[in-house]
Amino acid sequence: MKADADALVIGAGPAGAASAILLAQAGWQVILVEQCLYPRQKVCGECLTAGSLAQLDELGVGAAVRDRAGPELQQVGWMYGSSTLTAAMPPCTEGPYRYGRALGRDQLDSMLADRAAAVGVTRIQPAKVRAVRGLPGDFVCEIEPLDAIHSTAGPVARIPIVRCVPVVIDAHGSWEAGPCERGVTARRWPRLGSDLFGFKASFRDARLAPGLLPVLAFPGGYGGMVMAEGGRLTLAGCIRRDTLGLWRTRTSNTSAGVAFEQYLRHACREVTEHLEGAYRVGPWMSVGPLRPGIRIDDPDGPFRVGNAAAETHPLIGEGINMALQSAHFLTNRLLEHPPHSLDVRGSRMIHRGVAETWRHAFARRMHLAMLYAQVAMHPALAMPFTALLRCYPPILTRAAQLAGKSRRPFDQSPAVEVHHEHA
Ligand SMILES: Cc1cc2nc3c(=O)[nH]c(=O)nc-3n(C[C@H](O)[C@H](O)[C@H](O)COP(=O)(O)OP(=O)(O)OC[C@H]3O[C@@H](n4cnc5c(N)ncnc54)[C@H](O)[C@@H]3O)c2cc1C
Known part of the structure; x- marks a missing residue:
């Protein structure tokens, strides 16, 4: 199927916006979908x-x-x-x-999303990615516009949008069910x-x-x-x-x-x-x-960054830092490949490499945050x-x-x- 872009990013928090900016700056065609209208407040110590x-x-x-x-x-x-x-x-x-x-997150997230648009990212907002089907190299994303859509690609009617892309980055955070959840992340808690x-x-x-x-x-x-x-x-x-x-x-x-x-x-x-x-x-x-924990468990699914990949106890105030860094880890790996050359095997390698880098960088900090949280509570x-x-x-x-x-x-x-x- 003909691709509509090189990558689609779900969610314009720090992890998603950073991923979109880094890929677009390297010449990729990127779609960024965010369900909220900006500026918006967010639960965060900031x-x-x-x-x-x-x-x-x-x-x-x-x-x-x-x-x-x-x-x-x-x-x-x-x-x-x-x-x-x-x-x-x-x-x-x-x-x-x-x-x-x-x-304030109203300001930070707006700045990042505006910057993404300025470097050529197609921003579809407010719209929710409802479902992601397929495998790496050939994903189909169903997007539901939530309001009078404001898109950098021009006016979009309020009818479901379907986008085909070889790469999907799940940056939907961790405080609601995401459209790509399967395996451990889809389990009922x-x-x-x-x-x-x-x-x-x-x-x-x-x-x-x-x-x-x-x-x-x-x-x-x-x-x-x-x-x-x-x-x-x-x-x-x-x-x-x-x-x-x-x-x-x-x-x-x-x-x-x-x-x-x-x-x-x-x-x-x-x-x-x-x-x-x-x-x-x-x-x-x-x-x-x-749900503090690591969720990089599905090597055949979309890539995950930020809280969608792992959430730490917010006591240490490192969530945004980890979100931005995880975007770097992933995009560094992705940019080693031409955008449309990724298939299931290439994607698995990237998943593995990112997971390893990620654990090396953050696992100790996450355990420590857990310990600090127990002491405080x-x-x-x-x-x-x-x-x-x-x-x-x-x-x-x-x-x-x-x-x-x-x-x-x-x-x-x-x-x-x-x-x-x-x-
Ligand atoms: C009480 C508390 C205090 C905190 N304090 C701090 C702090 O001081 N410093 C710090 O660094 N971190 C702090 N954090 C953590 C920080 O808020 C998160 O780590 C950070 O927001 C993660 O960024 P993200 O981009 O991964 O996800 P988010 O910021 O959650 O962004 C995800 C985005 O995806 C959108 N989205 C979700 N589903 C869809 C969908 N299906 N389609 C389209 N869009 C979708 C959401 O609307 C949202 O905008 C705190 C967290 C809490 C709970």
Whole structure:
């Protein structure tokens, strides 16, 4: 079947937009499909690491991001009960930037999607990829326009669109079922008390010191807050299903988001202190349940990047960094092949190579994030940890370093040699 483009990317979050930009910059014809109209808010702590700032430069939006983002995050903190402990954020010693900053996802994601269009990507938005059929080299994607479509390829009627492409990149995130799910990713998950739900809201006139990035630790959850662009404070966090459920039985007639805020103020009193006199702008947003884990399990399916490939506990604030890097890992491999030469065998090799690079770069960080999350959520661990920090705050600096805060992006050239299989 005649192909409509060289690649189709599902989802214009950081992973999808970065993949589309990198392929288009190398001359590929790319279609990027996003279901939401931009700008849109998103559940996210909105912290960008120093390494991510460098990657955004490469993608062509670095200057615009740095123009608007909040102050440099030079201090890391730990808030538990009525204690706030702080230490120096470890600086990134390689690359152009020492410290991360925060910027609203409404702005970051719009900048990336606009940049994709500027480098020639055909953007179909708002439209949802409903189904992907076929095998590598010969995929058929069914796309449903969701509104009056705005496409860089010209006006598109509101009838289902079908696009044939040799390469599909699944960057749909992880908080809803994707159109390519089969195998482990399609499995039905049981409802567990330990399921985590993510929340986010913005505040004005908060007292948090600019440049401080504290982890909020409380029984049954964890969070973070940060000063982003223009003095806006982002408060984001996760809470277990059973903890939130129990709290909601005590608070009637409130949304889950408001109940989360009330519980947070009750369980982590330092939050109330820093929000004294502040007011919320916009509603609480929520997602979930989160499914931290690796999902690169289908060698004959579309390629996966970002959260669609793996999700880490957001406590370490590395999700965007991992999304951008995973786009680099994949596109580096793809660009070793002419766009239309990919078949099932070539695709399997790329899947294998990317998975290996990916594990090498992130697996340790993901395990560490899991450990940090357990410490933050369980008082039996959080209490002694807080006592330890009180005696020796630089442990926080070291913990942030291990979580990747001072790391430059993992080498973006292929770390594992591609071994061509012979028939
Ligand atoms: C509470 C919380 C706090 C966090 N804090 C931070 C932080 O401070 N720093 C950080 O780096 N990370 C943080 N993260 C993680 C970060 O938000 C994610 O890792 C990141 O958004 C992943 O990017 P992505 O591009 O893979 O997916 P997403 O950003 O989820 O983008 C996926 C896109 O695909 C679209 N889509 C989905 N399905 C379809 C479809 N069928 N068709 C078309 N489009 C589709 C969606 O609308 C969405 O725009 C946090 C997460 C949570 C839950």
